[in-house]
Amino acid sequence: MTPAVLGAQRDARFEELLERLVSERFASRLFAKDATIWGPAASAEAAVRLGWTNFEAEALSIISEAVALRSSLAAVGITNIVLCGMGGSSLAPMVIAPNLRVLDSTHPDAVREALSADLQHTAVVVSSKSGTTIETLSHRAAFEHAFAAQGIDPAERIIVITDPGSELELLADSSGMRCFNADPHTGGRFSALTAFGLVPSVLAGADGQRLVRDAAMARPQLSEDSAENPALILAAVIAAGLPQQFVLELHGDASLSETFGMWIEQLIAESTGKDGKGILPISYPPGREGAASYTTAAERVHLTADLAQPDEGFAVSGTLGEQFLLWEVATAALGLLLGVDPFTQPDVESAKRAARQMIGTEDIRTELSPSPTEALQQLRSTINSDGYLAIQAYVNSSSPTVNELIEELRSKLEQKLRVPVALGMGPRYLHSTGQIHKGGPSVGSFLQLIDAGAEDQAIPGSDSTFGELMLAQAQGDATVLRERGRHVCTVRSGRLTEYIQTLLNDL
Numbered sequence: 289m290t291p292a293v294l295g296a297q298r299d300a301r302f303e304e305l306l307e308r309l310v311s312e313r314f315a316s317r318l319f320a321k322d323a324t325i326w327g328p329a330a331s332a333e334a335a336v337r338l339g340w341t342n343f344e345a346e347a348l349s350i351i352s353e354a355v356a357l358r359s360s361l362a363a364v365g366i367t368n369i370v371l372c373g374m375g376g377s378s379l380a381p382m383v384i385a386p387n388l389r390v391l392d393s394t395h396p397d398a399v400r401e402a403l404s405a406d407l408q409h410t411a412v413v414v415s416s417k418s419g420t421t422i423e424t425l426s427h428r429a430a431f432e433h434a435f436a437a438q439g440i441d442p443a444e445r446i447i448v449i450t451d452p453g454s455e456l457e458l459l460a461d462s463s464g465m466r467c468f469n470a471d472p473h474t475g476g477r478f479s480a481l482t483a484f485g486l487v488p489s490v491l492a493g494a495d496g497q498r499l500v501r502d503a504a505m506a507r508p509q510l511s512e513d514s515a516e517n518p519a520l521i522l523a524a525v526i527a528a529g530l531p532q533q534f535v536l537e538l539h540g541d542a543s544l545s546e547t548f549g550m551w552i553e554q555l556i557a558e559s560t561g562k563d564g565k566g567i568l569p570i571s572y573p574p575g576r577e578g579a580a581s582y583t584t585a586a587e588r589v590h591l592t593a594d595l596a597q598p599d600e601g602f603a604v605s606g607t608l609g610e611q612f613l614l615w616e617v618a619t620a621a622l623g624l625l626l627g628v629d630p631f632t633q634p635d636v637e638s639a640k641r642a643a644r645q646m647i648g649t650e651d652i653r654t655e656l657s658p659s660p661t662e663a664l665q666q667l668r669s670t671i672n673s674d675g676y677l678a679i680q681a682y683v684n685s686s687s688p689t690v691n692e693l694i695e696e697l698r699s700k701l702e703q704k705l706r707v708p709v710a711l712g713m714g715p716r717y718l719h720s721t722g723q724i725h726k727g728g729p730s731v732g733s734f735l736q737l738i739d740a741g742a743e744d745q746a747i748p749g750s751d752s753t754f755g756e757l758m759l760a761q762a763q764g765d766a767t768v769l770r771e772r773g774r775h776v777c778t779v780r781s782g783r784l785t786e787y788i789q790t791l792l793n794d795l
């Protein structure tokens with residue numbers, strides 16, 4: 289099988305953009321690691337961000353090491369793997385190994401549930417490229433403490449993945465933990481085919497070799513300066529609808545992976561959503577309608593391993609390995625077509641800074657919430673009819689009941705407000721679509737739903753708790769959004785489920 293884009297609409301604008309990519313020799317220059325493609329201002333960063341175009345040899349050697357580790361863990365009875373990592377350090381493994389347990393939440397219940405795993409048979413992968421991400425470091429501290437409390441040596445059970453020389457690597461070395469490094473010249477959201485995507489997935493039983501082999505087979509086609517190159521076609525068809533058609537609906541199917549859209553969300557939103565421009569990817573769960581219920585212009589994409597042409601929108605077809613590389617190349621091409629630097633995420637840091645300032649202050653506990661009626665009034669009066677609404681849900685995302693309820697709310701808001709409604713689980717979305725919320729087109733409204741009802745959970749070695757961290761993250765993001773002129777309706781409730789039920793009834 290070779291990857292393909294099926295059913296794309298080819299208008300004059302599309303042909304012009306495709307012709308530009310071919311004549312500027314975008315694809316061959318990308319695979320030759322030409323850092324000048326995105327202009328002088330972007331070239332210094334690009335010079336250290338193109339490692340992912342040449343992935344095969346390192347990936348295969350990492351997979352062998354991970355397979356050996358999987359056997360040695362199994363030999364001592366460890367069959368349960370938990371991954372702690374945010375954004376680029378967890379989204380690819382979630383897609384590659386759907387059975388992998390991932391902790392990327394600071395909600396106290398989610399943390400407690402992960403810690404209550406059968407630790408005697410568990411190993412934990414702590415994954416952070418920078419080695420400084422607060423959620424991941426807090427999860428590491430919590431697991432270290434939990435292992436020690438059960439008389440288990442944490443060094444035997446915690447496996448670290450990080451860039452060479454990071455603080456996390458130093459910590460792993462000094463405490464005798466196993467550490468995998470990845471190519472530091474590959475950014476987090478482009479790291480699916482490096483140690484970040486592969487090690488946790490292989491430990492959880494996935495076939496890493498097949499994934500890498502599929503991607504490697506697609507490489508010659510994707511590096512060709514040709515109007516038949518599916519990555520160039522994908523970039524041109526998405527860019528042709530801009531700026532009006534900035535929403536990209538992603539519908540996965542069981543032939544590929546139902547969660548693949550979540551990985552694309554981070555890749556596209558962080559890479560393109562800046563300088564007031566960008567494409568907002570919204571991943572829909574199977575069976576959800578999307579565009580049928582709103583009026584904002586959107587492109588509908590069907591993600592599949594089959595070769596079927598969809599009734600609406602277009603399909604991107606290929607195996608997972610092929611599609612990882614295809615979307616990475618298309619995203620880099622979108623950077624060129626939009627005139628943005630695809631390798632930065634300038635607005636993510638601002639929310640992190642604001643969250644750090646909030647920790648330990650009284651403010652995070654005292655903000656008043658609107659009643660459900662007031663919240664709906666606020667949303668109705670601030671929604672831009674050509675824009676979007678994003679729900680930012682700080683809830684226990686590992687609870688299926690909570691997820692279902694929030695999905696129901698998303699659907700109903702979409703039908704009643706007639707705009708696309710994106711759904712991000714906090715703090716996961718901060719490392720993904722959070723970039724475009726703050727840095728992209730200023731047409732979004734935001735609904736923060738914060739569950740403040742859970743019993744709190746200490747972060748070992750720190751003065752703060754997971755609950756405080758979660759509140760600070762929500763409020764830090766809201767502060768930056770408001771500074772940028774976006775409307776944010778913040779609901780913080782000890783009875784959030786009841787609150788959402790009332791919203792559903794009143795809509």
Ligand SMILES: O=P(O)(O)OC[C@H]1O[C@H](O)[C@H](O)[C@@H](O)[C@@H]1O
Binds near residue numbers: 417
């Ligand atoms: O892997 P880490 O360094 O912990 O980074 C995790 C995530 O952090 C940030 O929020 C970046 O915006 C993401 O692109 C990155 O994937």
